[in-house]
Amino acid sequence: MKSIQAFAVACLALAALAVAPVQATQGDQLLLPVQLSAGCQACHNGAGVTATAVPPAVSAELTAFGQDWLTFGRDWNPEIADANSDADGCNNGFEMGDPQGTWELSDGYLSPGQEMNPAAAGDCQLPVDEHSFGVLKSLFGD
Numbered sequence: 131m132k133s134i135q136a137f138a139v140a141c142l143a144l145a146a147l148a149v150a151p152v153q154a155t156q157g158d159q160l161l162l163p164v165q166l167s168a169g170c171q172a173c174h175n176g177a178g179v180t181a182t183a184v185p186p187a188v189s190a191e192l193t194a195f196g197q198d199w200l201t202f203g204r205d206w207n208p209e210i211a212d213a214n215s216d217a218d219g220c221n222n223g224f225e226m227g228d229p230q231g232t233w234e235l236s237d238g239y240l241s242p243g244q245e246m247n248p249a250a251a252g253d254c255q256l257p258v259d260e261h262s263f264g265v266l267k268s269l270f271g272d
Contacts, residue, residue: 155184158199163206163233163240164226168247173199175249193249195222207231216247220254 155170166172169181173196178185192200195215202210211223211231223229225248227240247253 158204161204161206161235162226163228163237165239166226166247168249172196172247172249195247195249198222206233216249216251216253218251218254222248225254 155174158173159165159169162172167181170179170184171181171193173193174184174191175193176185176191178187179191193215194217198210198213198215202213206226206228208223208231211226211228212221214221221229223231226233233240
């Protein structure tokens with residue numbers, strides 16, 4: 131009887147370990163100002179990672195944004211907003227719709243003007259219309 135109980139406890143412990151990374155991922159997503167369609171892929175990469183699932187075997191493989199998220203204390207703040215994790219020329223805050231990093235959970239989730247992912251290099255598109263370009267050009271004398 132004791133060996134059955136020990137086996138049951140061991141199975142429960144293994145199940146808890148397998149579920150823990152997924153719960154952390156989902157919990158961390160809720161701490162970002164925008165709920166990205168990239169989902170898990172904003173912070174995780176590796177074989178089998180999708181927008182909605184991170185297999186436990188690859189949960190430790192992080193994107194540059196995922197690494198920055200840990201470095202800055204798993205908290206949305208001005209420092210992580212100012213960082214440019216994917217090195218595409220736009221800071222994380224711009225890509226998340228909160229350039230200053232002042233968003234708080236009590237504010238409710240933001241709706242980005244365009245879909246961007248702070249882990250995907252090359253997806254940053256700064257909106258500059260013809261008028262804005264003319265103003266910028268005049269500042270430089272031509």
